Amino acid sequence: GAGVSQSPSNKVTEKGKDVELRCDPISGHTALYWYRQSLGQGLEFLIYFQGNSAPDKSGLPSDRFSAERTGGSVSTLTIQRTQQEDSAVYLCASSLVGTSGTDTQYFGPGTRLTVL
Amino acid sequence: AQSVTQPDIHITVSEGASLELRCNYSYGATPYLFWYVQSPGQGLQLLLKYFSGDTLVQGIKGFEAEFKRSQSSFNLRKPSVHWSDAAEYFCAVGEPGSYNKLIFGAGTRLAVHP
Numbered sequence: 001g002a003g004v005s006q007s008p009s010n011k012v013t014e015k016g017k018d019v020e021l022r023c024d025p026i027s028g029h030t031a032l033y034w035y036r037q038s039l040g041q042g043l044e045f046l047i048y049f050q051g052n053s054a055p056d057k058s059g060l061p062s063d064r065f066s067a068e069r070t071g072g073s074v075s076t077l078t079i080q081r082t083q084q085e086d087s088a089v090y091l092c093a094s095s096l097v098g099t100s101g102t103d104t105q106y107f108g109p110g111t112r113l114t115v116l
Numbered sequence: 117a118q119s120v121t122q123p124d125i126h127i128t129v130s131e132g133a134s135l136e137l138r139c140n141y142s143y144g145a146t147p148y149l150f151w152y153v154q155s156p157g158q159g160l161q162l163l164l165k166y167f168s169g170d171t172l173v174q175g176i177k178g179f180e181a182e183f184k185r186s187q188s189s190f191n192l193r194k195p196s197v198h199w200s201d202a203a204e205y206f207c208a209v210g211e212p213g214s215y216n217k218l219i220f221g222a223g224t225r226l227a228v229h230p
Contacts, residue, residue: 004159031216033216033217033218035218035220042220042221042222042223043206043208043220043223044220045217045218045219048216048217056214056217058217059217091159091160093160095216100216102148102165102167103216104162104165105162105216105218106162107152107159107160107161108159109157109158109159110159
């Protein structure tokens with residue numbers, strides 16, 4: 001597609017429920033990243049995919065967070081048993097290669113998650 | 117660990133005035149350096165990046181940035197600001213060999229007065 005797309009754009013959930021956030025990267029991009037943007041913590045790296053594998057998941061804040069990528073394309077970030085501190089904007093980015101460190105990351109518009 | 121400091125949380129300038137947004141980083145070697153802009157309700161857009169070579173980097177929308185190794189800085193500049201430049205600006209660093217993971221500063225929100 002023309003850019004990185006994310007769905008839903010907004011998600012409101014109740015504490016304790018599970019949520020799934022979806023990211024469609026730019027076609028042909030092998031690298032995919034998830035970041036979280038919150039008032040208290042700013043922009044934080046969560047996880048990086050190269051193809052379908054995740055060589056760096058060091059930013060996932062707890063075991064309630066998981067992510068997968070299938071077919072080297074779509075990625076889903078799942079948050080189980082959501083807590084109020086999970087409220088944030090979740091940003092997805094993709095880049096062409098990812099292994100050199102010099103790629104430009106193209107960001108999607110984000111999913112705003114609100115946990116009541 | 118790497119860190120990025122943007123000392124100015126909020127800056128207000130008049131349209132047509134010059135702009136400089138500050139960014140300092142902490143890292144043992146020269147990292148990869150980036151400036152992104154985020155308009156309200158939008159994702160992040162890359163303005164420019166520095167990996168090596170000429171320390172003055174030109175970007176989109178008339179922005180430039182200068183890498184100064186001695187000061188561990190990568191300040192963003194624009195000679196004449198337009199009202200459409202009002203947005204939040206993020207400086208980020210990437211560690212060579214770290215799979216492109218970016219560490220972001222806290223951001224500087226720019227307001228432009230007519």
